[in-house]
Amino acid sequence: MSLIKDARKRASEAQQQAPPPSSPGPQFRPVEPGPRLSRFGLLLPFAGAAAALLGLFFAWEVLQKNDSPRTVEAKTQAAVGAAAVPAAPQRPAPEPARPSATQTTSEPVAQKEPAVTPPAVKEAPPKPAPLKLQAIVFNPARPSAIVSGRTLFIGDRIGEFRVVAITQENIKLVGAGQTNVLSLVD
Numbered sequence: 001m002s003l004i005k006d007a008r009k010r011a012s013e014a015q016q017q018a019p020p021p022s023s024p025g026p027q028f029r030p031v032e033p034g035p036r037l038s039r040f041g042l043l044l045p046f047a048g049a050a051a052a053l054l055g056l057f058f059a060w061e062v063l064q065k066n067d068s069p070r071t072v073e074a075k076t077q078a079a080v081g082a083a084a085v086p087a088a089p090q091r092p093a094p095e096p097a098r099p100s101a102t103q104t105t106s107e108p109v110a111q112k113e114p115a116v117t118p119p120a121v122k123e124a125p126p127k128p129a130p131l132k133l134q135a136i137v138f139n140p141a142r143p144s145a146i147v148s149g150r151t152l153f154i155g156d157r158i159g160e161f162r163v164v165a166i167t168q169e170n171i172k173l174v175g176a177g178q179t180n181v182l183s184l185v186d
Contacts, residue, residue: 131158131173133182138168145171147182 136147143166145151152163152171161175170183 038096129160131180131182133171133184136168136171137164138166143167147171 009083044064058139129148133145133147134149135145137146142153144151145163146152147158150158152158154163156163156165158173159175161173161180163171164174165172169185170181173182
């Protein structure tokens with residue numbers, strides 16, 4: 001307790017010996033109100049920005065309506081530059097051959113018909129690769145097997161087959177009207 005009393009005594013002596021501050025510190029002035037904006041002071045910039053956005057939107061719409069496929073293609077090629085493949089020049093359609101005044105034939109002039117490409121032959125879908133049992137992890141609570149690189153549990157599907165049973169040596173798959181048993185002994 002005497003330590004606390006001694007500390008208080010020293011603090012009060014130090015306060016009495018310190019000279020009072022000569023200046024009270026920096027002088028602060030009260031805040032002066034700035035120029036007051038009218039009600040329309042902020043409305044004008046926002047209205048100008050909105051008008052500019054609307055103008056850009058309408059200009060974009062007009063350009064979209066006026067762009068024909070040729071115009072778009074020309075713009076695209078111009079944007080890509082010289083590296084782009086130039087478009088093939090459009091040639092006028094050939095005129096049908098007319099008999100000359102010196103020829104008097106009653107046969108009609110045959111026009112060359114465009115070549116017709118035969119329809120594409122559809123190939124048969126590729127046959128699925130045969131299923132190969134690669135490993136069995138037999139846990140009586142939840143057995144699993146690796147078939148053609150996929151880990152399967154009972155009830156999982158691979159292709160058109162569903163796993164119905166997994167034993168320590170084989171796996172039973174059912175589907176497409178048939179039953180397959182894959183075993184590790186193979």
